Structures are given as structure tokens and as C-alpha cells.
Amino acid sequence: MSTVGWIGLGKLGVVCALTLAKHGGHRVIGYDPSPRPAQILRGETPPPQEEGIEALLASAELTLASTPSQVVASIDRVVFVAVQTPHSPAYGGEQPMPDEPSDFEYQHLVQAVRDLCRSAALQAKPITIAVISTCLPGTMNRLIRPLLNEWTTLVYNPAFIAMGTTIADYLNPEFVLLGADDPRHVEPVLDIHATVHDRPAQVMGIESAELTKVAYNVVISTKIVVANALMEICHKTGADCDAVTDALAAATDRVVSAKYMRGGMGDGGHCHPRDLIAMSWLAQRLDLSTDVLGYMARAREAQSEWLADLVGQWAEQSGLGVCILGKAYKPGSDLTGGSPALLLAHQLRDRGVDLEHWDPHVDTGGSFAPDQPGVFVIATRHDVFLQYHFQPGSVVIDPHGYMPDQPGVTTIRVGRKT
Numbered sequence: 127m128s129t130v131g132w133i134g135l136g137k138l139g140v141v142c143a144l145t146l147a148k149h150g151g152h153r154v155i156g157y158d159p160s161p162r163p164a165q166i167l168r169g170e171t172p173p174p175q176e177e178g179i180e181a182l183l184a185s186a187e188l189t190l191a192s193t194p195s196q197v198v199a200s201i202d203r204v205v206f207v208a209v210q211t212p213h214s215p216a217y218g219g220e221q222p223m224p225d226e227p228s229d230f231e232y233q234h235l236v237q238a239v240r241d242l243c244r245s246a247a248l249q250a251k252p253i254t255i256a257v258i259s260t261c262l263p264g265t266m267n268r269l270i271r272p273l274l275n276e277w278t279t280l281v282y283n284p285a286f287i288a289m290g291t292t293i294a295d296y297l298n299p300e301f302v303l304l305g306a307d308d309p310r311h312v313e314p315v316l317d318i319h320a321t322v323h324d325r326p327a328q329v330m331g332i333e334s335a336e337l338t339k340v341a342y343n344v345v346i347s348t349k350i351v352v353a354n355a356l357m358e359i360c361h362k363t364g365a366d367c368d369a370v371t372d373a374l375a376a377a378t379d380r381v382v383s384a385k386y387m388r389g390g391m392g393d394g395g396h397c398h399p400r401d402l403i404a405m406s407w408l409a410q411r412l413d414l415s416t417d418v419l420g421y422m423a424r425a426r427e428a429q430s431e432w433l434a435d436l437v438g439q440w441a442e443q444s445g446l447g448v449c450i451l452g453k454a455y456k457p458g459s460d461l462t463g464g465s466p467a468l469l470l471a472h473q474l475r476d477r478g479v480d481l482e483h484w485d486p487h488v489d490t491g492g493s494f495a496p497d498q499p500g501v502f503v504i505a506t507r508h509d510v511f512l513q514y515h516f517q518p519g520s521v522v523i524d525p526h527g528y529m530p531d532q533p534g535v536t537t538i539r540v541g542r543k544t
Contacts (some may be wrong), residue, residue: 127153131198131205134208137210139258140291141421142178146318147187150318157193157199158190174289174292204318205242207235207257208258212234212329214231230261235531243278245279246278247275247276250276253279260413266280266333282336283302303330305329305331309329335510353375393455394463402419446519448479450484451474451485470505471483500516501521507526515532522536
């Protein structure tokens with residue numbers, strides 16, 4: 127049994143802290159400036175409405191500290207920080223959102239970490255601060271890292287839990303998300319998780335973990351928006367919403383799976399872009415509440431424009447010519463219908479860029495070798511491109527993130543750390 131700290135005992139924090147104490151066998155020392163956690167533990171205030179909370183309160187022990195310093199003095203190593211990062215009420219979703227979006231509010235998180243860092247320094251005690259609070263990517267670097275000192279190590283460890291099922295979600299997560307500057311930093315946090323479940327860990331950099339947390343929720347919201355767009359179409363055409371979505375849910379090879387969940391070029395083929403465009407026409411004909419499908423078609427083109435901007439920047443900076451490698455939309459094939467590689471070439475030519483374009487599976491009447499420096503864009507993930515040797519001074523822009531480094535060549539794996 128270890129002694130673990132827990133800062134932030136709100137609706138979710140108090141339930142997770144109690145669950146860790148009960149099912150992990152740890153002594154948990156918690157702190158929250160609000161009197162509510164103590165009132166819940168004494169039975170003076172109703173607990174959050176959670177499945178199994180009454181049994182948990184009856185059998186789990188949670189010790190409350192009077193200050194963050196007392197928490198630091200009591201723990202073995204790890205303190206979890208689960209303080210709120212709220213929006214103002216206007217951004218809660220209970221009313222139409224304001225015209226301008228807003229970041230979360232981080233003052234509570236900053237104060238909690240500042241108190242822990244100060245306490246660790248005064249006590250000359252090494253601690254690992256595991257931040258659970260939801261934040262946007264870059265927040266730890268901008269607001270939390272400057273607070274750290276030689277006694278503190280930062281791990282970002284957000285939880286994927288939902289109100290009402292917090293206990294079950296905490297005990298049976300899909301995976302444990304851990305962000306750290308050094309993978310070794312996560313070991314004491316992972317050891318604690320291992321006392322309550324055997325689920326796998328996803329270990330990555332802190333910025334990647336920050337983004338994964340909010341992206342998880344965004345993907346869920348996206349699925350709901352698409353399902354509700356289909357519901358609206360069904361209502362106006364006589365189709366049955368449940369029949370459609372049940373059929374899609376049964377497509378566990380492509381639709382409900384890990385397939386296509388990877389950054390790269392846009393979608394392609396004789397069906398995908400044109401189906402979005404046709405559905406956009408239908409949305410307008412039916413006067414849908416929102417043309418989310420048309421937005422997806424426009425988003426595909428806008429994302430390709432962004433990639434064209436990136437190519438143009440490197441071409442201007444290097445003074446080299448541009449060559450797009452790949453015309454097909456499917457690796458190892460000559461299929462070019464709806465190809466995002468052709469879309470990118472079109473967008474670059476519209477900007478006045480004079481470029482070469484080669485695909486060994488499409489342009490079968492000739493041959494190509496990168497015999498002079500250039501800006502090479504890997505538009506199709508053909509395996510044969512792995513064997514290409516680029517001249518020193520070249521720039522290789524790889525949206526797929528699969529090209530190897532070569533001496534004297536700048537390789538830009540788009541969206542990946544290199």
C-alpha cells in the first residue's frame with residue numbers, strides 16, 4: 127500500500143479518489159478548498175449521483191488534509207491534480223454558444239500546481255504531479271512547466287470517465303493515457319493504475335496527450351452530429367434512422383474500427399468525395415438544419431490547401447522545384463478517381479507552381495529518379511518510395527509519416543515529432 131495525494135475533490139474527483147482508495151488499497155490524502163467533500167464524507171451533504179456511490183462511501187476511507195503542503199508531506203511520491211478547468215456558463219452547451227469560442231479557464235489548475243511545487247521545494251521532497259484536468263494542447267508548456275522545480279516531475283494523466291458511471295469507468299478504462307517528457311516519468315503513476323485494473327497504457331508526449339483527451343470527446347461529438355444529420359434526412363425522406371445507423375454500426379471492419387484514423391492525405395476514390403458532394407446537394411434540397419456533409423467536403427479541400435501552403439513555403443524557402451510523388455489514392459494501385467494527390471497538384475498549379483508529377487503505378491510508360499535536389503511531396507503511400515534515394519539538399523514532405531531519414535535530406539513528417 128502506498129500513500130497517494132489527490133488535489134481537487136469535486137463531483138468527479140471525490141469519486142475517483144474514493145475508488146482508488148477502495149479498489150487500489152492505497153491510503154489517499156485529499157485536499158479541496160471547498161467544505162463540500164468533508165460534508166459528503168460525514169453524510170451531511172448528498173454525494174454525486176453515481177452508480178455504486180453509497181457502497182463506496184460506506185467502505186472506502188479518504189483522509190482530508192487542511193493544506194496542499196500537508197498532502198505533499200504525507201505522500202510517498204504521486205499526487206493527482208483533478209481541479210476544474212471550467213468555461214463560463216455561456217460555453218456550457220445549455221444555451222446557444224457565443225459568436226467567439228473560448229479556451230478553458232486555468233486559474234484553479236495553475237494555483238494547485240503552484241502550491242504543490244512550492245511545498246515540494248520547501249520540504250525538499252521529490253514528487254510526481256499527475257494532472258488529470260482537461261486542457262488544450264500547449265497548456266502544460268505555457269502555464270504549468272514554468273512552475274516546476276528540481277523537486278517536481280510532471281505527468282499528464284487525464285481520465286476518460288463520465289458522470290453517473292465514474293466508478294465503473296475508472297475501474298475499466300479503454301486505456302490509460304499518460305503524457306511525459308521522459309517515458310520513465312510515468313512509471314510511478316502507472317504502478318498506481320495497475321493496482322485497480324490491467325488495462326493498457328498509451329504513453330506519449332505531453333502535448334500529444336493533451337490533444338488526445340479533447341480529441342476523444344470531439345470524435346464522439348462528431349459521431350453524434352453525423353447520426354443526427356442522418357436522422358433528419360430519414361425524417362424528411364421516409365427512411366428509418368435506426369435501420370441506417372444499426373447497419374453502419376455493424377460495419378466493424380471500416381466504419382467502426384481503427385481504419386482511416388490516421389493523419390495523411392484526404393479521402394479518395396470514386397465514392398468518397400462525390401458522395402459527400404451529392405449528400406450536400408440533398409441537404410440543401412431537404413433544407414436540413416445544417417449542411418455538415420457539405421462542410422466535410424469543403425474541409426477536405428481546405429486541408430489540402432493547407433498542405434499546398436506548406437509545400438509552397440518550403441519551395442520558396444529552399445528555392446527548389448516541386449515534385450509530387452504519387453497520383454493514385456490507394457497505395458500499390460493505379461486508381462486515381464477522386465485522388466487527393468491530383469487535387470493537391472491542381473491546387474498548386476492554380477497558384478502558379480510549375481511542378482513534376484510522377485506515379486510508378488500510373489505512369490507506366492517511363493521512369494523517374496530523383497537525380498537532383500527538390501521539394502518532394504509523398505502524396506501516395508507507395509512502398510516503392512521507401513527505396514528512393516533523394517539528393518542532398520532535398521526536402522521530403524511526408525503527410526503519411528512513413529519515409530525514413532536520409533543523409534543531407536530534410537524530411538518533414540507532417541504533424542509528427544522528428
